[in-house]
Amino acid sequence: DKQIQAFQDRIAGLTNGLNVSQEAPTLPAVRPAPSAPQGGYGAFAAAANGTLILTDRSFATEQAATDAVLADCSQYSGGSQCVVKQVFHNTCAAVARVIPVTRKSHYALQLEPKIRDAEEMALSECFQRNHRPCEVTRQVCVE
Secondary structure (H helix, E strand, O other): OHHHHHHHHHHHHHHOOOOOOOOOOOOOOOOOOOOOOOOOEEEEEEEOOOOEEEOOOOEOOHHHHHHHHHHHHHHHOOOOOEEEEEEEEOOEEEEEEEOOOOOOOOEEEEEEOOHHHHHHHHHHHHHHHHOOOEEEEEEEEOO
16 A cells, blocks of 8 residues: 555656646547448440440449440440440450551450550550551540
8 A cells, every 4th residue: 555655656756746637538530341342343334236335534433434335335346245345443444456447446444553654565566466567546534
């Protein structure tokens, strides 16, 4: 008991003159972690007649990106069946097609973190596959 009293006296002496509150400190509120992955989605679709569509902006969900690319593809495909070829998330996409660009031109799609890299890789892949010059016809970054 004497040791406890001595210890308490020592603490009181150390804290003398300090404004020591008996109240519990208030901690800042912590926001909960998001329940779903954050970021944007994009999609790429192709039709049997050669129509290629790459979403032109970021969408909140994979389903929204898929719905948008299919709607755009249907609008431009003249009734030809559209198929989603790729859905992507938080990245850049580029499509390169063989020159001269027509609906029958072969293409390459590349996904990369930076738009410039996606364009360069799409051009390179397009040329390697077709042994003909290519040009980037579509590109987008989604975040």
